[in-house]
Amino acid sequence: MRYSVKRAVLALVCAAALAVPACALGVLQPEQSSYEFLAPADVLLQADGSLLVADSGNNAIVQLRDGTAQVVAGYTLPLGEDGYPKGGYLDGSAAYALFNRPTSLVEWNGGIVVSDRENHCLRVIEDGAVRTLAGSGTAGLKDGAAAKAMFHAPRGLAVNNGVLYIADSGNGCIRALNAKGQVSTYVSGLNEPTDLCWVNGVLYITDAGTHQIISVKNGQKKVFAGSSVRDGEAYIGGFLDGECRSAEFAYPQGICAVGSTLYVSDTGNSAIRKISDGWVSTVAACSAANNELWPGNPAGLSAKGQSIYVADEFGGKVLAVDGGKQLYQDVPADSEHSKAISYMYVYGLMHGTGGTTFMPEGKTVRAAVVAVLHRLSGYPEAEGAAPFHDVSKGAWYYDAMAWAAENKIVQGYPDGRFGPNVEVTREQMAVFLYRYARNGGLAAYEGRSTLDSYSDGGEVGGYAVEAMNWALENGVIEVQAGKLAPQKEVNRAELAEIMTRFVLYWDNLEVN
Numbered sequence: 001m002r003y004s005v006k007r008a009v010l011a012l013v014c015a016a017a018l019a020v021p022a023c024a025l026g027v028l029q030p031e032q033s034s035y036e037f038l039a040p041a042d043v044l045l046q047a048d049g050s051l052l053v054a055d056s057g058n059n060a061i062v063q064l065r066d067g068t069a070q071v072v073a074g075y076t077l078p079l080g081e082d083g084y085p086k087g088g089y090l091d092g093s094a095a096y097a098l099f100n101r102p103t104s105l106v107e108w109n110g111g112i113v114v115s116d117r118e119n120h121c122l123r124v125i126e127d128g129a130v131r132t133l134a135g136s137g138t139a140g141l142k143d144g145a146a147a148k149a150m151f152h153a154p155r156g157l158a159v160n161n162g163v164l165y166i167a168d169s170g171n172g173c174i175r176a177l178n179a180k181g182q183v184s185t186y187v188s189g190l191n192e193p194t195d196l197c198w199v200n201g202v203l204y205i206t207d208a209g210t211h212q213i214i215s216v217k218n219g220q221k222k223v224f225a226g227s228s229v230r231d232g233e234a235y236i237g238g239f240l241d242g243e244c245r246s247a248e249f250a251y252p253q254g255i256c257a258v259g260s261t262l263y264v265s266d267t268g269n270s271a272i273r274k275i276s277d278g279w280v281s282t283v284a285a286c287s288a289a290n291n292e293l294w295p296g297n298p299a300g301l302s303a304k305g306q307s308i309y310v311a312d313e314f315g316g317k318v319l320a321v322d323g324g325k326q327l328y329q330d331v332p333a334d335s336e337h338s339k340a341i342s343y344m345y346v347y348g349l350m351h352g353t354g355g356t357t358f359m360p361e362g363k364t365v366r367a368a369v370v371a372v373l374h375r376l377s378g379y380p381e382a383e384g385a386a387p388f389h390d391v392s393k394g395a396w397y398y399d400a401m402a403w404a405a406e407n408k409i410v411q412g413y414p415d416g417r418f419g420p421n422v423e424v425t426r427e428q429m430a431v432f433l434y435r436y437a438r439n440g441g442l443a444a445y446e447g448r449s450t451l452d453s454y455s456d457g458g459e460v461g462g463y464a465v466e467a468m469n470w471a472l473e474n475g476v477i478e479v480q481a482g483k484l485a486p487q488k489e490v491n492r493a494e495l496a497e498i499m500t501r502f503v504l505y506w507d508n509l510e511v512n
Contacts, residue, residue: 035062035069038084040311040318042254042300044105044112051309053318054102054114054300059087061102061114061125064318073114073125074099089119089137097130099123104195104300106157108164109179115154115166122154122166122177134177141171141185149183151175156195156206156254156300167193167205174205174216187216191235194253195300199260206252206264211237213244213252213264213275225275226252239269241346242504247280249273254301254310263308263323265298272298272310272321279339282346283308284321295319328358335360337493340500347503349375350496360493367397367420369429370410372499373436374400382406388418395420409435427464427486429495430477433502434467440506451484460486476502 038057045051050065052072060074073094080086088098100118107113111126113133121135133146140150152170159165164177165186174187174196191209198204203216204224212226225244228235238248250268257263262275263283270286272295286296297314308321331341337360344350349372353359374380382402385393391401397420404410409432412418424432449469451457460468468486471477476498480488490498 035071037062037069037316037318039313039316040299041102041313042104043302043309043311043318044107045302045304045309051302051318052105052112053311054105056101056103056117056313057084057316059085059099059102061099061105061112071095073097073112073130074102087118089116091123091131092129094125094128094130097123103155104157104167106159106164108157108159113157113164115157117153117155117169120151120153120170122151122157122164134181134183139170141168141173143175143184144182146177146181146183149175149177156193158196158198158203160198160203165196165198165203167196169193172209174203187219187221189221190214195255195265197255197257197262199257199262204255204257204262206255208251208253208267210235211249211251211268213249213255213262225249225280237268239266239271241273241281241343242279242500244275244278244280246504253299256301256303256308258303258305258323261323263301263303265295265301265310267298270295270297272301272308272323274323281339281342283323328352329356331358331360337496340496341493343500343503344496349499350492358492360491360496362492363423364490364492364495365421366410366418366424366428367395367401369424369432369495370404370420371397371400372495373409373432374403376499376503377403386418388412388416388420390417391420407439409439423489424495425486426477426484426488426490427460427468429490429498430467430471431464433476433498434470437470437502437506454479454482454484456483456485460484474505476505 037055040053041056042054043051050063053062053064055062058076060071060076063070063072075096075098076085078086087100089100090098099116102114103117104115105112111124114123116123119137120139121137122133123130124133134149135151136148138150139152142150151168154166155169156167162179166175168175169192172190173185174193176184176186190207192207194206194208196203196205205214207214211228213224214221215224225247226249227246228237237250239250240248249266252264253267254265255262264273266273272283274281274283295310295312297312299311299313301308301310303323306323308323310319310321312319331338341358380403384406386398386402387405391398450472451460451468
């Protein structure tokens with residue numbers, strides 16, 4: 001039996017549709033006007049609390065305030081053969097100016113700068129008029145005076161120290177426009193940069209082509225977050241929370257910051273992700289389970305405090321997301337276990353105990369561990385029945401137990417019992433995980449015993465010696481206060497920690 005934890009978890013996520021809290025999302029739709037968003041690509045939060053929306057589908061810039069939408073720039077006629085605004089290229093009065101797929105917005109030098117993607121230029125809205133700020137209207141790569149500079153499908157915009165930075169997506173680089181009207185190339189060698197933001201002198205870029213977040217400091221670029229695999233000319237992303245460099249994204253587009261926390265529109269995964277303290281987590285995701293079919297295609301985003309505003313291009317909606325929502329009332333965000341518990345929640349491996357609580361100090365029984373491993377494998381069916389006389393067919397864990405016994409992950413006691421409601425110990429956890437990994441073909445025990453190094457090493461049961469050595473050697477089980485504590489019972493918080501380390505251990509073996 002050779003299976004992939006990464007692929008099994010991803011399949012599980014897709015099947016469960018990431019059961020995120022229904023209250024994590026709100027839809028900000030015009031209620032007091034006839035305007036309908038067609039393909040909003042970016043949102044810009046204004047000082048008065050209103051939102052400016054780059055509606056790429058309608059080729060217009062729209063202000064959304066108190067349920068009312070008003071076009072502030074862009075003439076939405078004429079219509080093309082498909083019945084949608086055709087767009088074009090025309091400066092002049094804001095009401096009659098023409099755009100062609102406006103994609104990003106930013107305030108700069110008293111005006112609103114728009115990346116006019118299909119016109120390959122930057123436009124600016126000021127004093128009721130629209131004019132071309134930089135670019136010739138023809139795709140290309142050319143630095144110099146703004147009027148003669150050339151871009152190719154410019155997208156994300158950001159300002160730092162009075163300089164406007166542009167994600168020049170088609171050219172795979174970041175351009176810079178200074179106050180004197182000169183365009184230069186700031187960073188090159190990217191794949192498909194889509195958005196960018198500055199935080200404390202560091203530039204962060206969503207590189208959709210490589211499914212990664214790139215950071216640039218003092219002109220030096222490196223991968224900040226996101227692991228991807230190259231397959232010929234293409235890069236393959238994924239969906240995985242965790243440490244920045246092992247986490248996975250799929251075609252990320254938008255990025256913004258609140259303090260040192262980054263929020264990312266993970267477009268290919270229909271999710272909003274958060275990067276904080278070296279850890280990537282999921283804030284909200286498309287949830288068919290809750291009938292929440294958005295964010296379907298999140299693009300640009302803007303944030304203030306815990307409120308994140310997202311342009312959902314595919315869904316034709318503008319969303320409000322609570323970026324600071326506490327997953328469980330009894331697991332504070334600064335808890336030492338919060339990351340692991342969130343990891344388990346996002347991938348559907350562990351659930352709360354009452355909707356809003358997790359009970360981190362609650363007991364963990366043996367049946368619960370088997371159920372978690374069964375979920376991790378994508379709920380495979382067993383060919384036979386569970387062989388334990390204390391496991392009845394109607395039990396909630398029956399299918400998991402039959403699968404685990406069939407694959408020799410569990411063996412039970414000599415008298416034929418399994419003890420599903422008996423609390424699991426640390427050495428039993430090591431045994432279950434070791435058998436799971438060994439049957440999956442990835443257990444890497446080198447036979448080096450380290451148990452004698454601990455004062456309670458002799459307390460490890462004979463059946464668990466090899467498993468405990470493996471678990472220690474690979475960081476799956478961690479020492480507590482210098483001791484192994486093999487007979488200590490595992491609570492729910494520790495189960496989340498152990499399972500998180502186990503999945504990351506497995507993932508690293510697959511990558512390496």
